[in-house]
Amino acid sequence: MGEDRSWMYNERKGSLFSPVWKAGLDTFLDHAFSLPEAAKDGRSKCPCTKCDCGHKRKRDEMEMHLCRNGFQLGYERWTRHGESDVNDQADNEYVGSSDRMSEMLFDAIGAKGVRQSEEPTQAAKELYELLEEVDKPLHDKTSHSRLSIVARLMTIKTQYNLFEAGYNEIMNLLHEVNGDEAAKDVPKNFYRSKKFVHSLGMPYVKIDACPMDA
Numbered sequence: 001m002g003e004d005r006s007w008m009y010n011e012r013k014g015s016l017f018s019p020v021w022k023a024g025l026d027t028f029l030d031h032a033f034s035l036p037e038a039a040k041d042g043r044s045k046c047p048c049t050k051c052d053c054g055h056k057r058k059r060d061e062m063e064m065h066l067c068r069n070g071f072q073l074g075y076e077r078w079t080r081h082g083e084s085d086v087n088d089q090a091d092n093e094y095v096g097s098s099d100r101m102s103e104m105l106f107d108a109i110g111a112k113g114v115r116q117s118e119e120p121t122q123a124a125k126e127l128y129e130l131l132e133e134v135d136k137p138l139h140d141k142t143s144h145s146r147l148s149i150v151a152r153l154m155t156i157k158t159q160y161n162l163f164e165a166g167y168n169e170i171m172n173l174l175h176e177v178n179g180d181e182a183a184k185d186v187p188k189n190f191y192r193s194k195k196f197v198h199s200l201g202m203p204y205v206k207i208d209a210c211p212m213d214a
Helices: 019-032 036-041 059-069 087-110 122-134 146-159 164-178 190-199
Strands: 043-045 056-058
Touching (some): 019 059, 036 043, 146 190
16 A cells, blocks of 8 residues: 555544544645545545545535544545555455454453453453454355454445445345355344444444535
């Protein structure tokens, strides 16, 4: 990818963000509003978790949205803001998403009880057990776990602005190909995928965009 943009997710926890995140946000806004598209009407696609690049905002509106909601998952490459996609990056995007999910899981649960040079607390033990369970291969003929599958599909949904119905059809096909027994632990639709992510204590919550493009 070139430029390291891990700040987009690592430097923000809930509604709190670091000076590094704010500086990165300013860089993104400068870039987004320097594009010809934004020059037409002073608006650009908002990549917050609420708008998902589906609505255009003025700069001050977008800044407020991103501070409040954070960047949509998997948007380190600003493909909706003039940057080209790269095939080898797309092929491996799910790996970064899965890794970041694991990091978020450590932040969410580990902060409650994981400390160096101390006996693991009950919260820490639960964290390790949960990580082991969600990263377990779906079956013996694949290395994919339900965490990596959900991470990759959510990344694809975000990158290509896929409708929820399209996501659900992909999940239905996955269950048909693998059989419900083999895929029983994989969420069957987008709603259940969000519930799965939420159950891991992650700060990513994707909600429906407002119907008014304002």
